[in-house]
Amino acid sequence: MAMYSRLPGSVALITLQNPPVNALSAAVRQGIVDTVQRALKDPKVTSVVICGQNGKFCGGADIREFAGPMLGPPLVPMIHAIEAVDKPVAAAIEGVALGGGLELALGCHYRIAHSKALLGLPEVTLGLLPGAGGSQRLPRLIGLTAALDLITTGRHISAAEALKLGILDQVTDNNVVDQAVEFVRRVAGQPLDSRRLSTLPCPCPPDVDSLLDKAMVKGMEKERDLLTTLFNSGQARALQYAFFSQRVVGKWSLPSGASWDNSAARTISKAAVIGLGTMGRGIVVALALTGISVVAVETQEKQLAEASQAVPAMLQREAGRRSLATPPGVISFSSNLQDVSEVELVIEAVFEDMSLKLQVFRHLTSVCRPGTLLCSNTSGLDIDQLAAVTQSPGLVVGMHFFAPAHVMKLLEVVYGPRSSPEAVATAMQLGKRMGKVSVAVGNCPGFVGNRMLKPYLEQANFLLEEGATPQQVDEALEEFGFPMGVFRMSDLSGLDVGWRIRKEAGLTGPGVESTRTRQGRRYSPLPDQVCEAGRLGQKTGRGWYQYDGPGGRVARSDPWVHIFLEAYRAEHGLVARSIAPEEILERCLYALINEGFNILQDAMAAGPEDIDAIYVFGYGWPRHHGGPMFHAGQVGLGRILERLQHHHHNHPDVPHLKPSTLLRRLVAVGSPPVQTWREFINKERVHSQL
Numbered sequence: 001m002a003m004y005s006r007l008p009g010s011v012a013l014i015t016l017q018n019p020p021v022n023a024l025s026a027a028v029r030q031g032i033v034d035t036v037q038r039a040l041k042d043p044k045v046t047s048v049v050i051c052g053q054n055g056k057f058c059g060g061a062d063i064r065e066f067a068g069p070m071l072g073p074p075l076v077p078m079i080h081a082i083e084a085v086d087k088p089v090a091a092a093i094e095g096v097a098l099g100g101g102l103e104l105a106l107g108c109h110y111r112i113a114h115s116k117a118l119l120g121l122p123e124v125t126l127g128l129l130p131g132a133g134g135s136q137r138l139p140r141l142i143g144l145t146a147a148l149d150l151i152t153t154g155r156h157i158s159a160a161e162a163l164k165l166g167i168l169d170q171v172t173d174n175n176v177v178d179q180a181v182e183f184v185r186r187v188a189g190q191p192l193d194s195r196r197l198s199t200l201p202c203p204c205p206p207d208v209d210s211l212l213d214k215a216m217v218k219g220m221e222k223e224r225d226l227l228t229t230l231f232n233s234g235q236a237r238a239l240q241y242a243f244f245s246q247r248v249v250g251k252w253s254l255p256s257g258a259s260w261d262n263s264a265a266r267t268i269s270k271a272a273v274i275g276l277g278t279m280g281r282g283i284v285v286a287l288a289l290t291g292i293s294v295v296a297v298e299t300q301e302k303q304l305a306e307a308s309q310a311v312p313a314m315l316q317r318e319a320g321r322r323s324l325a326t327p328p329g330v331i332s333f334s335s336n337l338q339d340v341s342e343v344e345l346v347i348e349a350v351f352e353d354m355s356l357k358l359q360v361f362r363h364l365t366s367v368c369r370p371g372t373l374l375c376s377n378t379s380g381l382d383i384d385q386l387a388a389v390t391q392s393p394g395l396v397v398g399m400h401f402f403a404p405a406h407v408m409k410l411l412e413v414v415y416g417p418r419s420s421p422e423a424v425a426t427a428m429q430l431g432k433r434m435g436k437v438s439v440a441v442g443n444c445p446g447f448v449g450n451r452m453l454k455p456y457l458e459q460a461n462f463l464l465e466e467g468a469t470p471q472q473v474d475e476a477l478e479e480f481g482f483p484m485g486v487f488r489m490s491d492l493s494g495l496d497v498g499w500r501i502r503k504e505a506g507l508t509g510p511g512v513e514s515t516r517t518r519q520g521r522r523y524s525p526l527p528d529q530v531c532e533a534g535r536l537g538q539k540t541g542r543g544w545y546q547y548d549g550p551g552g553r554v555a556r557s558d559p560w561v562h563i564f565l566e567a568y569r570a571e572h573g574l575v576a577r578s579i580a581p582e583e584i585l586e587r588c589l590y591a592l593i594n595e596g597f598n599i600l601q602d603a604m605a606a607g608p609e610d611i612d613a614i615y616v617f618g619y620g621w622p623r624h625h626g627g628p629m630f631h632a633g634q635v636g637l638g639r640i641l642e643r644l645q646h647h648h649h650n651h652p653d654v655p656h657l658k659p660s661t662l663l664r665r666l667v668a669v670g671s672p673p674v675q676t677w678r679e680f681i682n683k684e685r686v687h688s689q690l
């Protein structure tokens, strides 16, 4: 909707009303068309100001409408009509003018913004292009080079930068509507032709050839043609889904009924981090950047000395990267656990070893004041076991950060059966303050992300046994869109991490027979043998690839690995076969997706969006494929089921390939769209079908 009011002095004010961001829904577009007409017809009105309700000009086209047929007045003619008006129209921009919001402002004759406003054309991040004249008006206003930068990056720019580029006519620290009203009163009666951007020539740099000039003449039609193609593309749907899934996960809910809107969070101002290895250091920096005072504890003197040098430097660097003049938080270093007695929340980040973590939690519960929240940065250990050794199990949750913790966007907040809604709410809110995409997940081995990673890694190893090379597997995954294939990623993380976990699980180590079946299922000892050869990945300069030296970054194929694989296959009587990239993708990705269905079935994630956000923000799943569960829907659930059945038939000793019951149920009811799975699962659970 849009509200019309007449201000003293012949100015009509049109206020967009569609909370929270005044997106240009059909009702808003209709409102704009009607109110502009009204202003035109009113002889007493000499000028018009368009603004947005509640301190936000406009967040662009209503992305939710993209899923259905377009109703209401179309955006392009609406903006053209505003541009053609013979009374001056100004956009009063507060908060945001993004996408269609900025395009609307570009159709106005003048643009006045508050100094804190953000402007941009982020359509590219949704798989689209500015489709309401933005690709045409912006270059005509600020030149091709600057416009291309904004259109292709989708970045949000400050009002100051927009003023410098020539997008804005004025920036103010005062009330932007008042300023815009004053502005249009001043310019009323002046000629408007030079303010109608779509009619102007495009200032091009001298090296742009004449072809481009000709293309610009037909720009509006071209924009529409290209938008139509993009609009119907799978990538656009995936990117728009990713936009919403990021927001859906903030509205968390637990099987107990506790949720974001019925659970109070505490605001944390003092926290402690125990353990200053790589993860602990990153967590200290992430907390300090939000303005929280941090007590950073490390009991090993050498590690403490190193961390107290490294952490302030990391903090400075990250503050600089975020354009913060001074890092807001205060950090104190200590080797004494007793020093955490006054904080409100502790994050334990010691070595991933249950007995060590239990020892720390026993200690914490005795030194911290009652009511302190105790969190563990475990990547998959049992939160409930940790809670059990504390005096207040309700105040224990997992906060699983991803390395480097001050940079990576994902945080898994792990609730155990006894975690209180308040503890979950506080950890989720703290994650948000740190700029993380926080996802609430249930307490099961590996939680969500690492639980799904296990079958993925397992398939990659099996493919090596059957004839693939690490490069072939990585290339198939990188071609799909992962920034790094599974073997390159393992080399980067360190092969010893998984090796230690497998030893703890009794799958390998002294006394365990070197067969290809362990604990009743197929097992590949390949990664264990690579570690036993002293090849732990980048840190040792050798792993699945070779590097220039320890810490080297550039992976090169290593003849040792090829000889090793051949010898391994010969030893186990395996005949190498040629494996197509399609099979590599199916085996790795469908096994991972299948585990995602098991996780939903077990209620360890509230919905497919949670899993997808975890994979996009924490595991490099290509955003333009939406996430594993969205991708499953795009491929077709029937097809995923059929391929899993096929691979499980060929590998009956691999339980991860056995299709999940939930997947079967979804196929049986006609493969409904991913957005409806949450409701379906809840209903099935009530009727005990899952």
Ligand SMILES: CC(C)(COP(=O)(O)OP(=O)(O)OC[C@H]1O[C@@H](n2cnc3c(N)ncnc32)[C@H](O)[C@@H]1OP(=O)(O)O)[C@@H](O)C(=O)NCCC(=O)NCCSC(=O)C[C@@H](O)CCCCCCCCCCCCC(=O)O
Pocket (backbone or CB within 6 Å): 020, 021, 023, 059, 060, 061, 062, 063, 064, 070, 075, 096, 098, 099, 100, 101, 103, 122, 123, 126, 128, 129, 130, 131, 132, 134, 227, 228, 231, 232, 244, 247, 248
């Ligand atoms: C604006 C923000 C920066 C605000 O951030 P903040 O953190 O304050 O808040 P949230 O992000 O949590 O958002 C709050 C709330 O609002 C929802 N929301 C935000 N933006 C939109 C939106 N644009 N549409 C709908 N809903 C929105 C969000 O989901 C939250 O909701 P919840 O329920 O969770 O509370 C930040 O939100 C942000 O960055 N927003 C996105 C900004 C953006 O990307 N804008 C661009 C949109 S695309 C666009 O504008 C395209 C234009 O160029 C016009 C295109 C013309 C289309 C014409 C169609 C012709 C079709 C031709 C093809 C035909 C094909 C065929 O039929 O075959």
